[in-house]
Amino acid sequence: MSDNTTTENEALLNVADLLAIEDIVSGLENEAEALAETERLQQAESQAQAEVQNQASTDEASAEAGDTEEPVPTEATHVPGDLKEMMDAVPQEDVDIKIAATETEFSVRAAFEKAKNPSNLKMQQNLTAYGKRLASPIAAKVLCATDVDPEFLNREISNGSRFNVYAMDKVADLVTALSGGVMQNAINRAITRSMFKFRAAGVPFTGIAAQAASSDKVKVDRKLAQLLIRHTVSAATAPTQTSSTMSALAVMGIVRNTGSQKYPVYELTDTPQTRRLEEVLAKAA
Known part of the structure; x- marks a missing residue:
């Protein structure tokens, strides 16, 4: 095999390697972004769930104390039509x-x-x-x-x-x-x-x-x-x-x-x- 052929093959391999590395890096970046977003959502959801549990306890306590600050609902208006x-x-x-x-x-x-x-x-x-x-x-x-x-x-x-x-x-x-x-x-x-x-x-x-x-x-x-x-x-x-x-x-x-x-x-x-x-x-x- 000539030196020119060897050099060309090495160049092709280098290009292929670079493309593969770029794909891997891109994939890792996307995965990292997805993991960060998932972690953020999980933290928000956990906090929201804790707030819901606290609110449920507060509701019960307010009801027992006769708390009537909540707005009084009115009957839904009928909107005619099919x-x-x-x-x-x-x-x-x-x-x-x-x-x-x-x-x-x-x-x-x-x-x-x-x-x-x-x-x-x-x-x-x-x-x-x-x-x-x-x-x-x-x-x-x-x-x-x-x-x-x-x-x-x-x-x-x-x-x-x-x-x-x-x-x-x-x-x-x-x-x-x-x-x-x-x-x-x-x-x-x-x-x-x-x-x-x-x-x-x-x-x-x-x-x-x-x-x-x-x-x-x-x-x-x-x-x-x-x-x-x-x-x-x-x-x-x-x-x-x-x-x-x-x-x-x-x-x-x-x-x-x-x-x-x-x-x-x-x-x-x-x-x-x-x-x-x-x-x-x-x-x-």
Whole structure:
């Protein structure tokens, strides 16, 4: 073998080695980022769970002491209409406008997240996927019929933080169900089915009940447990999973909080979308 051939082979090997090393480094960076994000979420979830337990104890103590500072709920207003008929009546012009508005909001959110963390490619992929679902013609009809403004996608929740990205996925899941599709998200299914059972039994659906629907590891009274449809996430994960689903339900006008932010009591609304959701869940049962 000539010296030239040997040199060329070594060069090729060096290039291949460099590419392999770059792939390994890139993979390690992505893995490190994912581990850091997971650790952050776990810490937040553990803290939230501890707060929930403390709040439950405070609720009991307040009840015994006759504390009546919580707001008095008013009866849900009846909103007439059949969602399917309302969707069919949406003009094409309104559908096109809603699609354009939704696409714009997703573009704004993507730019916001990119400026916040340019290396978070997973975030951009998620936003693209959710955007395709919520900016579809059928989704636009649902959003028009339910009078949901896509500006919620960029709503500021706290300083530097906007509407939860994973709640967007759950909004898309609810929109799919309302349009006649299948509700895929297990937390959405568990919580919504539980809420209808609680309403039928005349039992308030509290924040603790919502978390117990998300996780069968969250301890609740046996009578309440009998009303729950329960998923199986960990107790530590339940607060964040529950929060994103309740946010999605509120955005869609299906649920309202008659309690407080600290001690929520969730109530199903009397709207076309809530009645439609009840029909969808009954058929799927």
